[in-house]
Amino acid sequence: xxxxxxxxxxxxxxxxxxxxxxxxxxxxxxxxxxxxxxxxxxxxxxxxxxxxxxxxxxxxxxxxxxxxxxxxxxxxxxxxxxxxxxxxxxxxxxxxxxxxxxxxxxxxxxxxxxxxxxxxxxxxxxxxxxxxxxxxxxxxxxxxxxxxxxxxxxxxxx
Numbered sequence: 001x002x003x004x005x006x007x008x009x010x011x012x013x014x015x016x017x018x019x020x021x022x023x024x025x026x027x028x029x030x031x032x033x034x035x036x037x038x039x040x041x042x043x044x045x046x047x048x049x050x051x052x053x054x055x056x057x058x059x060x061x062x063x064x065x066x067x068x069x070x071x072x073x074x075x076x077x078x079x080x081x082x083x084x085x086x087x088x089x090x091x092x093x094x095x096x097x098x099x100x101x102x103x104x105x106x107x108x109x110x111x112x113x114x115x116x117x118x119x120x121x122x123x124x125x126x127x128x129x130x131x132x133x134x135x136x137x138x139x140x141x142x143x144x145x146x147x148x149x150x151x152x153x154x155x156x157x158x
Contacts, residue, residue, distance in 0.1 A: 033101050039059075040057055041060075043057075053069065064082055065083065065152050087151060104131065106136040108135040116132065117137075118132050
């Protein structure tokens with residue numbers, strides 16, 4: 001009887017520890033966001049070698065994208081595109097799928113081409129999250145860029 005009690009207690013303790021670990025792991029690694037959580041996403045991409053810069057602001061309050069690009073900030077052209085609520089829902093859904101909101105900084109000091117992309121996500125609660133990609137990128141980086149280009153080009157499909 002005592003052996004069964006100890007065995008059950010041990011199983012309960014191990015199960016509880018596993019659940020606590022999984023909950024903490026999930027909270028830290030998976031950050032699901034709704035479009036209503038986000039005020040804007042600012043993106044700066046550049047290459048120091050060629051001095052080419054590209055900036056993009058995705059404004060979720062006004063449903064607009066503003067982008068500038070060129071070899072000099074003074075000579076940048078600005079384009080503005082409006083997107084629909086459905087586009088916004090699809091876009092944020094894709095960002096969630098690709099784990100964008102849980103990205104950390106990515107840096108590779110062994111590569112010296114000086115390419116970088118910086119992301120700033122500003123939330124409606126006043127908080128913000130910055131992520132820098134400097135010569136190193138998360139596995140889903142290209143997929144996120146594809147989603148951004150779809151939103152910019154008015155061809156967003158889920």
